[in-house]
Amino acid sequence: MKRLFSFNDLKVRTSLIIVLLFFILALIGGAALGILSLRQNNAALQQIVQYQQAADALNTSLDRYKETQTLLGRALASYAQNVGSQDYTTLSSWVEEGAGVAQSLDGKTGYLLEQARMRLQSSQENFARYENLGSQVPELERGYKRIIQQYHALIANGVTPLMDFLQEGRISEFNSLLNSRVSSLEEDLYTEVMQQTLQQKDIVEGHAQREAKQYALVMQLVSVAMIFSFLIAVLVYWFLNRMVLSPLRRIDDHFSQIAQGNLTEVIDTTSTNEIGVLFKGLGHMQLELQRMVLSVRQGVEQIRLHAGDIYSGTVDLSSRSTNQVSAL
Structure with missing residues (x-):
């Protein structure tokens, strides 16, 4: 519809x-x-x-x-x-x-x-x-x-x-x-x-x-x-506050949360104007940051796993070397 x-x-x-x-x-x-x-x-x-x-x-x-x-x-x-x-x-x-x-x-x-x-x-x-x-x-x-x-x-x-x-x-x-x-x-x-x-x-x-x-x-x-002009001025202020100023304050809050490392806050808007495009761009940026952080975390996990394997191999090699020396 x-x-x-x-x-x-x-x-x-x-x-x-x-x-x-x-x-x-x-x-x-x-x-x-x-x-x-x-x-x-x-x-x-x-x-x-x-x-x-x-x-x-x-x-x-x-x-x-x-x-x-x-x-x-x-x-x-x-x-x-x-x-x-x-x-x-x-x-x-x-x-x-x-x-x-x-x-x-x-x-x-x-x-x-x-x-x-x-x-x-x-x-x-x-x-x-x-x-x-x-x-x-x-x-x-x-x-x-x-x-x-x-x-x-x-x-x-x-x-x-x-x-x-x-x-x-x-x-x-x-x-x-x-x-x-x-x-x-x-x-x-x-x-x-x-x-x-x-x-x-x-x-x-x-x-x-x-x-x-x-x-x-x-x-x-x-x-x-x-x-009438005074009423229109009040209406224009209310309109601009709702359409521009309030969304910009929300965007500022979202940027503050992202700067603090909070990438889980939902960024949602129903607007299709320039402010809506800005919200969508902010949401896309947050999603890409989430993917980047996830990729970094996965890389760190892989490094940790491989480092553990290397440590285990090194310990095993050291143990065998000790045993060989004792046998001689």
């Missing part, structure tokens, strides 16, 4: 290779886990950076827009001053419909209006950067599109006509558009921006929570891996 596999049949070289492969796989697994964790962290960090860059571009664009509003207000005040205090009255922060009209802009008003156009251009450039960055953030796609629509509507239907009206001195149309359309467009834009800011905050908090959970999971996996 064929004998089933036993650890005693496992080669020492094979066992060492298995242990080495285990630790290599453990290192590869740990490195893969670390790389995967770093990759996910890097992806989350890049996404957060994209959120921040898009938010910075949008906030800069809105700041430039507010500066445009301020410069338009100053330009309107300068224009009204140029017309003359007798031709207009103020209404709220702007002017009352029906104020007077100047034939041409004075230098200060023209300069302020040109500065407002430059601020508006800067606002549009930053908003174009926001459009480019926002397109890379799928989570904010809906709010991103609404903000783009509201911003372009505000610029095309609000700010640009206001500048044209002021440039042409059409204060009545300027005031009507400002009160009827621009304020509502601004409110819609700021509402969308606020909603996106809250949504972005929720997304970032979600990333932070996922990263915290992932960190906890990695720590748990590392703890389990450390415990």
Whole structure:
């Protein structure tokens, strides 16, 4: 009947290779886990950076827009001053419909209006950067599109006509558009921006929570891996002690017995690996030593027997010689 596999049949070289492969796989697994964790962290960090860059571009664009509003207000005040205090009255922060009209802009008003156009251009450039960055953030796609629509509507239907009206001195149309359309467009834009800011905050908090959970999971996996590695190390020690160290101690004991002249101790093993081969070689050496000692003993016995025969012959010859001498 064929004998089933036993650890005693496992080669020492094979066992060492298995242990080495285990630790290599453990290192590869740990490195893969670390790389995967770093990759996910890097992806989350890049996404957060994209959120921040898009938010910075949008906030800069809105700041430039507010500066445009301020410069338009100053330009309107300068224009009204140029017309003359007798031709207009103020209404709220702007002017009352029906104020007077100047034939041409004075230098200060023209300069302020040109500065407002430059601020508006800067606002549009930053908003174009926001459009480019926002397109890379799928989570904010809906709010991103609404903000783009509201911003372009505000610029095309609000700010640009206001500048044209002021440039042409059409204060009545300027005031009507400002009160009827621009304020509502601004409110819609700021509402969308606020909603996106809250949504972005929720997304970032979600990333932070996922990263915290992932960190906890990695720590748990590392703890389990450390415990598993410790158990494997104990198992490897037990295995090597049983397969290598203990047999080597037995072989040392056998050599000590042989050195003391004890050639009768039984050397037996069921292992077929390198240690088993060593045991078989030791047993063969002991058997050959037994045969050598037996042969020496047999030779000594033969020498003793022959020496006895020689002694008997010598004694007999001496006795006969004595008798012959006495007879003479």
